[in-house]
Amino acid sequence: MATVDTDQPAILLVHGAWHGAWCWEMLIPELTALGWRVATVDLPSASSDPENTAGMYDDARVIRDSLNAIGGQVTVLAHSYGGIPATEAVADVPHVSQFIYLSAFQVDEGVSLSIQSGGQMPGGETGTLPAPEDPRSFFYADAAPEDAERAAARLVLQSVKSFGEPVTTAGWKTVPSSYIICEQDMAMPVAFQESMAIRSERVYRLSSSHSPFLSMPAELAGIITSDAGRQLS
Template sequence: MKTWLLIHGAWHGSWCWDQVRLRLEHVGDRVITPTLRGLGERADQMSRTITLQAWVDEVAHLMTSHAMTDTIVVGHSFAGSVVSGLAEAVPERIQRLIYLDAMLLEGGETVFSSIDADIVATRRERSMASSGGLSMPAPEPEGLGIRDPREAEYVKRRLTPHPFSTYESPLALEKPPGDGFPCTYVACTDPAYQPLWGSRERAKAYGWDYREIATGHDLMITDPAGTVDLLVMIAQQD
């Protein structure tokens, strides 16, 4: 039996992993899918005080309280930064790190410092217009690589605004991300999610195990079976 920690990205919640979680549990694995504060069913906890470190701390606490060991930690999109933080916060509880089309930051960087300036400017404008800078409104599902109308409707009903403060708070790392752990980066290619271009190139430069999957950015929605097959294949390396 393997233990999985699946962490969702921006605008999402634990709901996005439902089809992946069920498939992994079907083969007897233990799967934990937390919702980060301020998102999903915890949207009422939205606050300007939420930072990357706050999310790292809360998930580290969850891993400790659930006595998680030999954990395969998987982060999608924005949650790549949380995965990197966990590797330093609770290394004794982790077996492997998997970044699913995810942000790959180094110590002291912010999400905004790692993406194109024009994308940053657009997101600032949208945040100010919608909430006075409190949160980032969710994009249309098509922007996340979701083409199927039924999948798009399912996702659109569930996306929630994302705490804007987490885009500007730095990731605290003393070592390179993933240092000391086997790391895999999975890039979604059909279509590719442009804001993550730099993270993909960084993963290649690190010499990490690098995989591609021919589906959209929200791979757990658009291809849950393929996502599980890939996760299981990666985990079998250990």
């Protein structure tokens, strides 16, 4: 078995609703080039199964298990919906050193995605939802057309249950957190991001749509690395 270099910084990437670990494919090489060990998760609430009933707590368990498998200190980067199960998960993992929200839901205890969205997203125990109409514009407006098309084709169903389960412990209260606001975001209005970002210690801005990991991965990797305070070769 290969020895893990725990002196090398590690990061866990947590995707949002309807997506999968595939969405980080353009960001991962940028991070590894800057010296990071990169891990990803596939959240069970996002699935092609129309009968899927995995919820936010199932997602949090997968995130927690992944974090516990990573040696050494680890940074968590969560995108969009992924901020909610990551918020739930990180409080129980003492070696998480930094939490970065990327146009993500940074919520308090007792709050679900459905509550935070003002009821725009449904809640319930059963059912799944398809991705929003025209995801290329909604999620990937500034990505190269071929990248947006490829990503849109890979989106899957999202369980309704994941939107309704509330956070029971807010990890950002004990783990230092930062927020990256996407200023051209069509999915998450800037004012909405700003209202959550006030809970973070540092706030950064990218002139991107909702998914800078596709449209400007090098710039995103640079912010992540700068925020970590690392001088990486």
